[in-house]
Amino acid sequence: MIVHDQILPSLYHLERLGIIAEISICSQSHESVRRLAEAESLARAFPGQSFRMFPAAPSPSPQPALYREIIAALPPRQIVVVALPDQLHYEAILEALRQEQHVLAVKPLVLRYGQAEEIAREARTRGLLVGVEYHKRFDDRSLMARRAYREGRFGEFRLGTACLFEKWYYRHSNFQNWMTAENSDAFTYIGCHYVDLVHFITGLLPVSVSLYGILDRFPNGNQGYLWTDARVIWNNGGSLNVQNALGFPDAAPGTNTQGLTLFCQGASGGGLLSHSDQYRGLKYCYTNPVSYQEPSPDYFQYVDLGGPGLAPVGYGYRSIEAIVRAAIRVNAEGPAVLEEIDRAGIIATPGNSSYNERVIEAARESILNGGREVRC
Ligand SMILES: NC(=O)c1ccc[n+]([C@@H]2O[C@H](COP(=O)([O-])OP(=O)(O)OC[C@H]3O[C@@H](n4cnc5c(N)ncnc54)[C@H](O)[C@@H]3O)[C@@H](O)[C@H]2O)c1
Numbered sequence: 327m328i329v330h331d332q333i334l335p336s337l338y339h340l341e342r343l344g345i346i347a348e349i350s351i352c353s354q355s356h357e358s359v360r361r362l363a364e365a366e367s368l369a370r371a372f373p374g375q376s377f378r379m380f381p382a383a384p385s386p387s388p389q390p391a392l393y394r395e396i397i398a399a400l401p402p403r404q405i406v407v408v409a410l411p412d413q414l415h416y417e418a419i420l421e422a423l424r425q426e427q428h429v430l431a432v433k434p435l436v437l438r439y440g441q442a443e444e445i446a447r448e449a450r451t452r453g454l455l456v457g458v459e460y461h462k463r464f465d466d467r468s469l470m471a472r473r474a475y476r477e478g479r480f481g482e483f484r485l486g487t488a489c490l491f492e493k494w495y496y497r498h499s500n501f502q503n504w505m506t507a508e509n510s511d512a513f514t515y516i517g518c519h520y521v522d523l524v525h526f527i528t529g530l531l532p533v534s535v536s537l538y539g540i541l542d543r544f545p546n547g548n549q550g551y552l553w554t555d556a557r558v559i560w561n562n563g564g565s566l567n568v569q570n571a572l573g574f575p576d577a578a579p580g581t582n583t584q585g586l587t588l589f590c591q592g593a594s595g596g597g598l599l600s601h602s603d604q605y606r607g608l609k610y611c612y613t614n615p616v617s618y619q620e621p622s623p624d625y626f627q628y629v630d631l632g633g634p635g636l637a638p639v640g641y642g643y644r645s646i647e648a649i650v651r652a653a654i655r656v657n658a659e660g661p662a663v664l665e666e667i668d669r670a671g672i673i674a675t676p677g678n679s680s681y682n683e684r685v686i687e688a689a690r691e692s693i694l695n696g697g698r699e700v701r702c
Contacts, residue, residue: 457649481592502544511551538697
């Protein structure tokens with residue numbers, strides 16, 4: 327999904343701009359890469375562009391280890407994008423680093439703090455970049471909030487709420503094969519965006535988590551925590567409630583519902599930051615077919631800028647571009663750039679964002695223990 331919706335179009339655009347050269351994509355089966363290659367929206371936006379497919383031809387069984395061969399055959403210091411199910415990130419990222427490759431990993435980086443530390447060490451030793459693709463950081467509203475908060479204009483964060491509910495129909499997707507109770511849950515999968523964002527804006531660090539989850543069944547019968555409610559306490563005593571689910575009505579407008587509200591305390595009054603991250607001011611009622619939608623112009627859209635094809639715009643594209651350009655800079659200017667990136671804190675790396683793994687690890691322990699508070 328994420329490769330089709332955001333990553334591949336962003337890479338195609340970078341290829342079109344001459345910033346990257348050849349793109350190869352490896353999945354477990356030829357059918358899934360072929361479907362991607364033939365996707366209509368991509369063909370319309372990027373006429374004449376393609377990628378090398380692995381497996382190159384249909385095979386009798388899935389090939390989960392093939393990516394290792396593909397990475398091993400690359401010249402050093404290319405960029406490997408890891409967009410596998412959450413619980414497979416760790417092995418694939420380490421494999422890429424050990425083969426001297428920079429990494430762009432979708433969030434969550436990994437599910438354990440120790441794994442994030444190990445990845446950070448491996449990358450540092452080899453002078454390689456690992457960029458975690460927390461694209462909400464590249465939404466201008468997040469950058470505006472970060473700047474204003476850090477200038478002291480909101481006061482200090484006290485209580486907040488965040489939510490991100492994906493549409494009900496997600497239950498019918500490939501998620502039912504991997505977002506199961508033993509691997510992940512709605513908070514781990516998507517709530518991590520808002521935990522990351524609260525740190526990104528405020529600079530605060532989480533200290534404990536309680537995560538309550540409701541077990542539900544995917545259409546294929548697998549069990550998952552498809553509804554979750556988290557409470558994250560921060561190192562200034564502030565508290566953030568995060569609700570997540572694969573449960574937003576299919577008939578509702580938009581592809582999800584999401585947002586963040588922070589109540590803050592100033593010297594002599596209250597501060598407020600409230601972002602509707604789903605409703606961005608657009609109300610569209612189409613006639614063919616009939617539907618009411620509230621599209622977001624900000625995450626990822628294709629626009630016609632005069633061709634060829636269509637140009638991807640939005641923070642989904644900007645986030646991929648920033649990580650790719652950073653890896654190119656590391657190659658050109660040397661490992662000192664890595665320290666600068668870590669310190670700046672705009673691109674998430676294992677070195678500057680492993681509080682996310684602390685939260686996820688504690689959250690997984692909490693959800694499996696009925697929501698008890700776990701320190702992180
Ligand atoms: N908002 C976001 O930031 C966002 C949104 C969606 C997904 N994600 C993340 O992206 C990742 C993938 O999610 P998705 O929605 O694209 O899931 P998906 O199920 O659509 O895609 C995962 C793909 O990985 C492939 N795969 C599994 N094992 C493999 C192996 N060993 N070798 C090669 N391919 C393998 C599967 O066949 C599938 O094509 C997850 O970590 C998810 O949390 C992030």
